[in-house]
Amino acid sequence: MSRKKGEKKAITKKLLHKYRLVILNEDTFEERLSFKLTRLNVFILVGISAIILIALTTLLIAFTPLREYIPGYSSAKLKLQAQQLLVKTDSLKTVIDVNEQQYASIRKVLTGDLKTIEFDKDSIENTSGVPNEITIQPSKEDSLLRATVEQQDKYNLFESASTPVDFALFPPVKGIISSGYDSELKHYAVDVVTEKDEPVKAAADGTIIFASWTADTGHVLIIEHANNLITVYKHNASLSKEQGDLVKAGEVIATVGNTGELTTGPHLHFELWNNGYPINPINYIDFK
Structure with a gap:
């Protein structure tokens, strides 16, 4: 101790x-x-x-x-830049996906690789392929109810918002139809023969969604209109509009030509599509 x-x-x-x-x-x-x-x-x-x-x-x-010089340390600025780049990348991916879908639809329109259905020539709206409703004879009670409702609505100040809208199409060119619409041959268009360099006009107001050159059909121009309508103009000698331009009905968009491999002379190959289905243009446009 x-x-x-x-x-x-x-x-x-x-x-x-x-x-x-x-x-x-x-x-x-x-x-x-x-x-x-x-x-x-x-x-x-x-x-x-x-x-x-x-x-x-x-x-x-x-x-x-000085902390940014430490190996393995990431600064707040770099993290912010990385987050911004991630957001931009995601936005670009979304835009690319939308463009790919649009290009796929345009490719189908150009190649005509779509199934066809029969259309009602009296209405441009009836193009979705949905069968017409079955006509059923109304009963006596139903007829009396309809008469009562019509009498009440006679003095109604409010009009229905579903009134159909008239939609007229302007002839892109005037001429002779050399080849008509034929769904069996997958010719979803009319070929209108006219003089070379004649002006091609827009069938209706719309936006140019495609304006370029293809080997088979030459100078091609596609316009998107209201009411889910699309018009296609092929074999043009030249184009007066570019993709993204807004056009009015009757406005000159191209000139008649003989471009592309699938052509035998100056003419306009014109297609009309509604809701993704081809329609016979002569049912709605007078080319004479």
Whole structure:
């Protein structure tokens, strides 16, 4: 027991033993500075200095741009840029998907690779292929109810919002039809023979969704109209409009030509589509 106490006293004595640190002039040995130190003071001073150094280094890294030079550390600016690029990439992907769907539809229109259905020639609206409703003879009670409702609506101030709208198509060219619409032969158009370089006019108001050159049909122009209508003009000598242009009915959009491999002379290959289905143009347009 006394031995342990002696060891503790010896350690304490060493820690508290005083030393003098003297700084002398090397040439004159003149004393410049002197400090009284103990081992305990030195340990405490070194510990406090280490803590202060660690704290300053942490603050310097945390609140200055120096942290960006640490390997594996990503700055807030880089994270923001990465997030913005991710959003742009997602938006571009959506636009590309929409364009691919549109190009696929245009490709089907150009190649005519679509199934056909019979259309009602009296209405351009009835082109969805849905069968007509079955005609059922009304009962006596139903007839009386209809008469009552008609009498009440006779003085109704509010008109129905579903009134059908008339839609007229302008003839793109005038001439002789050399080849008519034939769904069995997949000729979903009429070929109108006319003089070369005759102006081709828009059949209705719309937007140019395709204006380019194809090997088979030459200069091709496609217009999207209201009521889900699309008109196609092929074998043109030249185009007066570009994709994205807005056109009015009767406005010149191209000139009649003989371009492309699938042609035998100057004429206009004209197609009319509604809701994705081809329609016989002569039912709605007078080309004479």
